[in-house]
Amino acid sequence: QVELVESGGGSVQAGGSLTLSCEASGFRSDGYCMGWFRQAPGKGREGVAFISSDGATRYACSPKGRFANSQKNDGNPLTIDLQMNNLNTEDTATYYCEIELVPAVRYCRGGYDRSTDYSHWSQGTRVTVSS
Numbered sequence: 001q002v003e004l005v006e007s008g009g010g011s012v013q014a015g016g017s018l019t020l021s022c023e024a025s026g027f028r029s030d031g032y033c034m035g036w037f038r039q040a041p042g043k044g045r046e047g048v049a050f051i052s053s054d055g056a057t058r059y060a061c062s063p064k065g066r067f068a069n070s071q072k073n074d075g076n077p078l079t080i081d082l083q084m085n086n087l088n089t090e091d092t093a094t095y096y097c098e099i100e101l102v103p104a105v106r107y108c109r110g111g112y113d114r115s116t117d118y119s120h121w122s123q124g125t126r127v128t129v130s131s
Contacts (some may be wrong), residue, residue: 006023008125012087029102034071035050035118038127050069051080
């Protein structure tokens with residue numbers, strides 16, 4: 001059974017940094033697409049950053065240049081970190097890591113931009129940025 005455990009949220013002032021970590025376990029597949037999503041109060045869930053099992057990364061427009069995705073896949077569990085720098089008040093939201101196991105990493109190309117594309121997600125962690 002796939003399990004995602006997220007940690008690292010908290011409160012920070014604008015301009016500060018936080019790192020979110022997501023530990024994924026309970027699967028043996030070598031191929032996966034993984035996404036970070038966030039949801040602010042009263043808004044829908046939006047994609048923030050994406051990484052696939054071959055290490056390819058991409059970012060949504062808003063955090064591009066400020067957020068960085070990385071992963072450690074040398075054992076179990078898989079650990080994926082989202083380093084968030086120069087945070088602003090618009091980054092305030094609950095953040096989720098989500099994962100979809102795929103037969104080949106090419107399936108991650110050009111898709112898996114929506115939360116509904118994923119079958120497994122974390123419990124969410126709150127990030128609050130104050131001005």
